[in-house]
Amino acid sequence: MSAISIRNLTKVYPIPFRRERITAVRNLSLDVEPGQVYGLLGPNGSGKSTTMKVVLGLVFPSAGSTCIFGRDSREVESREEVGFLPENPYFYKFLTGQETLHFYGKICGLRGAKLRERASELLALVGLEHARDRRLGGYSKGMLQRIGLAQALIQQPRLLVLDEPTAGVDPAGSREIRDLILDFKKRGITVLLCSHLLSQVQEICDRVGILHKGALIREGRLDELISIENQTEIILENVNPEVLAQVHSFLSQSGGRILAQRKPQTTLENFFLEVTADSKK
Amino acid sequence: MDSTPVKHTFFSPARIWAIATNTLLELFRLKVFYFLLIFALLLIGSSAFMIDFNFQEQFQLLKDVSLGAMSIFTWLLSVLATAMLLPKDIEDRTLYTILAKPVPRFEYLIGKLLGILLLLLVSTLVMSALFVAALYGRQQFVISETIRTSAGMPAAQLQEIIRGVRTSTFTFSLIPCIAIIYIKAALFAALTLFISTFASSWIFTIMVSVACYFIGHLQGIARDYWLGSATTGPLARIFLALVALIFPDLQLFNLVDDIVAGNSVPLLLFGKTAALGGLYTFIYLLAAYFVFASKEL
Numbered sequence: 001m002s003a004i005s006i007r008n009l010t011k012v013y014p015i016p017f018r019r020e021r022i023t024a025v026r027n028l029s030l031d032v033e034p035g036q037v038y039g040l041l042g043p044n045g046s047g048k049s050t051t052m053k054v055v056l057g058l059v060f061p062s063a064g065s066t067c068i069f070g071r072d073s074r075e076v077e078s079r080e081e082v083g084f085l086p087e088n089p090y091f092y093k094f095l096t097g098q099e100t101l102h103f104y105g106k107i108c109g110l111r112g113a114k115l116r117e118r119a120s121e122l123l124a125l126v127g128l129e130h131a132r133d134r135r136l137g138g139y140s141k142g143m144l145q146r147i148g149l150a151q152a153l154i155q156q157p158r159l160l161v162l163d164e165p166t167a168g169v170d171p172a173g174s175r176e177i178r179d180l181i182l183d184f185k186k187r188g189i190t191v192l193l194c195s196h197l198l199s200q201v202q203e204i205c206d207r208v209g210i211l212h213k214g215a216l217i218r219e220g221r222l223d224e225l226i227s228i229e230n231q232t233e234i235i236l237e238n239v240n241p242e243v244l245a246q247v248h249s250f251l252s253q254s255g256g257r258i259l260a261q262r263k264p265q266t267t268l269e270n271f272f273l274e275v276t277a278d279s280k281k
Numbered sequence: 282m283d284s285t286p287v288k289h290t291f292f293s294p295a296r297i298w299a300i301a302t303n304t305l306l307e308l309f310r311l312k313v314f315y316f317l318l319i320f321a322l323l324l325i326g327s328s329a330f331m332i333d334f335n336f337q338e339q340f341q342l343l344k345d346v347s348l349g350a351m352s353i354f355t356w357l358l359s360v361l362a363t364a365m366l367l368p369k370d371i372e373d374r375t376l377y378t379i380l381a382k383p384v385p386r387f388e389y390l391i392g393k394l395l396g397i398l399l400l401l402l403v404s405t406l407v408m409s410a411l412f413v414a415a416l417y418g419r420q421q422f423v424i425s426e427t428i429r430t431s432a433g434m435p436a437a438q439l440q441e442i443i444r445g446v447r448t449s450t451f452t453f454s455l456i457p458c459i460a461i462i463y464i465k466a467a468l469f470a471a472l473t474l475f476i477s478t479f480a481s482s483w484i485f486t487i488m489v490s491v492a493c494y495f496i497g498h499l500q501g502i503a504r505d506y507w508l509g510s511a512t513t514g515p516l517a518r519i520f521l522a523l524v525a526l527i528f529p530d531l532q533l534f535n536l537v538d539d540i541v542a543g544n545s546v547p548l549l550l551f552g553k554t555a556a557l558g559g560l561y562t563f564i565y566l567l568a569a570y571f572v573f574a575s576k577e578l
Contacts, residue, residue, distance in 0.1 A: 013577075056381045059577040076385050084381035090373035092303070094310040106299035107384050109290075151378060161381075 001070045003159050003190035004032040004055055008064035011050050011214075024050040026214040027064070032207075034158070037181065037191040039201040039222070042211035048194045049087070051211070052161055055192070056084055068159060083152030087164040087194075089144065093137035097128050097147050100136060101154055108155035122150040126180065142173030149180060159190045166197060178204055202226070235264055296384060297392045304396025305403075308362055313400070316354060320408055323350050324415045340449050343419055347412040348458060348537060354408065355401055355466035356494070363397050363473040364486040376578060387570045390474065394566060397470045405463045413451075420450040457551045458540040464558035465534045469494070471565035478572040497531035500524050529561045 011025040025047040032038040042048050053059040055066045057073045071078035091100055101119035110118060123129050126146040131139065139147065145165060152160055165181070166174040174197075181191055181204050195201050201208065202222065209219040218225060236244075244261075251258060266274075327346040334342065370376040379389060423446050431439050473490045480486040504521050533554055536546050 053377075053578065056377075058377060058380060060575075076383050079381060079383040082381060084378060086374045086377045088374070089378060091375055091378070092307060094307055095303075103299060103303050104378070104382065107296050107379065107382050109293065109295070109383075111295070148378075155382070 001034075002031040002067070003034045003036070003069060004030075004038075004192060005067040005070075006030050006051070006055070006064070007066070009051065009054060009061055009066060010063040011047070011054060011059065012062040023214050025054070025211075028211075028214075028216050029064075030209050030216060030219060032190060032192055034190050035185070035188050036206045037185050037193060037204050039205035039208040040192060040194045040211065041198070041201060041208055045213075046211040047214040048211055049163060052084075052163055052192070052194060056082065056161060080155070081158045082161060083154070083157040083159070084161045085145070085148040085152045085163065085165055087167055089148045091136050091144065091147065091151070094135060096133050096135050097123060097139070097150075098132040100147055101150055104151040105154045110155065118154060118156075122153055125153075126150045127176065142169045142176075145169055145173070145177060146180075149177070153184075157189070159192070160184060161192045163194045164196065165193070166195065166200060174200070231259070291385070293388065297388050297395060300379075300384075300389060300392025301395035301399060304366065304393050305399045308396070308400050313358065313362055314404070314407075316358065317404065317407055317411070320350055320354055321411055323347075324411060337449050339419060339423065340416070343416055344455075347408075347415065348462065351405070351408045351412065351459070352462045352465070352537060355405055355462055356469055358404055359397065359401055359466040359470040360473050360487060360490045360494075362400060363394075363470045364477055364483045364490065366393050366397070367474070367477040368480075368483045368486070371578065380578070386574050390478075390566065390569055390573055394471060394474055397474075398467055401463060401466045401470065405459060405466075409459050416450055420446060454540045454546060457546065457548075458537050461534055461536050461551070461554060461558075464555050464562075465531070468529060468558045468561045468565070471562040471569070475565040475569040475572070478569045478576065493528055494531070496524065497528045500528055501530045501532035529557065533557060 007029050009025055009028040010023065013022045013024055014020075015022065028047070028051065040048050040051065050059065054061050055068065055073055057076070057079065060074065066073040068078040069081050092103070095103060098119055101122060102115060105115040105118060120129075120132075123132050126149055128143060128146055128150070131143060136144065136147065149162075149165070152162075162181070166177050169177065178200055181193070184191055185204070193201065193205065205222050207220065208222050208225065210217050248258060324343075324347060327343060367376075370379070376389075380386065424443055427442055427446065428439070431442070469490065472493055473486060476489045476493075477483070477486045480489065500521075504525060536551065536554055540546055
C-alpha cells in the first residue's frame with residue numbers, strides 16, 4: 001500500500017465575480033511508497049502547495065482522488081498518520097514550546113504522562129529543550145521550524161508532509177533540519193517534501209516529481225533522472241602529471257574524451273559552515 | 282514509552298476542550314480582561330453623581346449603569362474577540378496545522394465558540410462580582426448615613442427604614458437579568474463566528490455583526506409598523522418574515538430593562554427568552570459549520 005496515492009487529480013479554482021477559472025493541478029497521478037523521501041519540485045504557482053493541501057484534506061479535488069495509506073484524504077481518520085509543517089508557520093505565539101506540543105498532542109488524543117513524555121522526547125530531538133518554557137513569540141525562524149517539526153511528529157505519524165521546511169533558515173539551521181529529515185528516513189517515516197532548495201532535495205530525496213503549470217512533467221528515482229548516461233566521473237588522488245598524461249593518451253586512443261579536468265570542490269554550504277564553526281571557537 | 286498510536290474517534294469532547302481552553306488562554310494572554318478595569322472605573326465614577334439622590338434612586342442609578350455597561354461590554358467583547366479568531370488562524374496558518382491533525386472541522390468550530398463562551402462567562406462573573414460589591418458598598422454607606430441622620434428616631438421605625446434599604450438593594454431578579462446579558466452575548470459570539478467563516482477580513486466581520494445588532498433591535502419596531510399598515514404588500518411581508526427568521530428579535534432581550542426598572546419578569550418569559558437565545562446560538566453554529574465544512578483553505 002502506498003503512503004500517498006494520487007489518481008488523476010485535477011484542482012480548478014473559480015475566480016470570484018468572473019467566469020474565468022484557474023487550473024492549479026491537472027490530471028496528476030503519482031505514488032509515494034512507504035519509507036521514501038519524495039521531493040515535489042516546481043516553480044512558484046506550479047501546483048505543489050495545492051497538491052499538498054488536497055492530500056491533507058485542506059482543499060477538495062475538482063476531479064480525481066488522493067489517499068493516505070489507503071484512506072481517502074477527505075476522511076478525517078486519514079490524518080491520524082500524517083504530520084504537516086506548512087511553509088513559514090507561525091503557530092500560537094502566546095504558547096511556550098512545551099505548551100505548543102501539549103496542545104497539538106491533546107488534539108491528537110494524547111494525555112497525561114504519555115503526552116508529557118512525548119513532548120520532552122521531541123523537544124530533545126529537535127534541540128529545543130533549553131527553550132521549552134519560552135513563548136514562541138521569542139523564537140527565531142530556525143527554532144520555529146524545529147518546533148513545527150516537533151508538532152508534526154507528536155502523534156508518531158508514518159508520513160510527514162513538509163512545505164519548504166528550510167525557508168528563511170540560516171545554513172546551520174538548514175543543515176540541522178536536513179539531518180533531522182535523514183533521521184526520520186532512518187526511522188522508516190515517509191516524507192513528502194516541497195522545496196526550492198534543489199541542492200538539499202538532491203541530498204535527501206530518493207525520488208522526485210517535477211510539476212510545471214499544474215502538470216507532472218518528470219517523475220522518477222533521483223539518481224536515474226540526473227545521471228548522464230554516456231559519461232563517467234572518476235576522482236583521482238595523489239596522481240602525478242605523467243600518469244595523468246598517460247590516462248589522457250590512453251583515453252584518446254580508445255576513442256574516449258576527457259570533457260573536464262579540475263580540482264574537486266567542496267560545496268559553498270560546507271565551506272560556510274566550516275568557517276562559521278571556526279569563528280565560533 | 283507506549284508507542285501505540287491513538288485511535289481516532291468521530292467525536293471527542295477532550296479535543297474540543299483542548300481547543301476551547303487554548304482559545305481562552307489566547308484571549309487571556311492577549312490581555313482582553315483589561316476592559317474589566319474600565320468597568321470598575323465606571324462603577325466608581327458613577328458614585329460621584331449619587332450625592333443628591335435618595336437611596337432608591339441611588340440603587341436604581343447604580344443598577345442602570347452597571348447592568349447597561351455589563352450588557353454593552355459583554356456584547357462588544359463577544360463580537361471583537363470572536364471576529365479575529367478564525368481569520369487570525371487562517372492568516373498565521375495555524376489552522377492548517379490543526380486541521381492537518383485528525384480534528385473534524387465541526388469540533389474546531391465548537392472548540393473556538395466554547396472558548397469564547399468561557400471568556401464571556403468569566404467576564405460576566407467578574408463584572409457581576411464587581412457590581413455586587415459596589416451595590417453592597419453603597420448599601421452599607423446608605424445604612425450608616427441613615428443611622429447617623431436618624432438620631433432620636435424610634436428603633437422600630439429605624440429598623441423598618443433599614444429593611445427597606447436592604448430590599449431595594451438586592452433582588453432575586455438580578456440573577457436572570459445577568460443570565461440574559463450572558464445569553465445575548467453568547468448569541469452574538471455564534472453569529473460573529475458564522476460571519477467570519479465567509480468574511481474576507483475581521484473588519485468586515487465586525488461591521489456585519491454590528492449591523493446585525495441594529496437590525497435585531499429595530500426589526501421588531503419595523504415589523505409592527507409595516508404589518509400594521511394596510512398597504513404592506515405580500516413581498517414586503519415575505520421580506521419581513523425572512524428578516525425575522527435570520528435575525529433574532531433583540532427587543533425580546535430588553536427584559537433586562539424591565540428587571541432594572543423593578544418590574545417582575547415571569548419565570549416562563551425568562552425561560553422562553555433564554556431558550557430563544559440558545560436556539561439562535563445553535564442555529565448560527567450549525568450555519569457556521571455548513572460554510573466552514575466546504576471552505577477551501
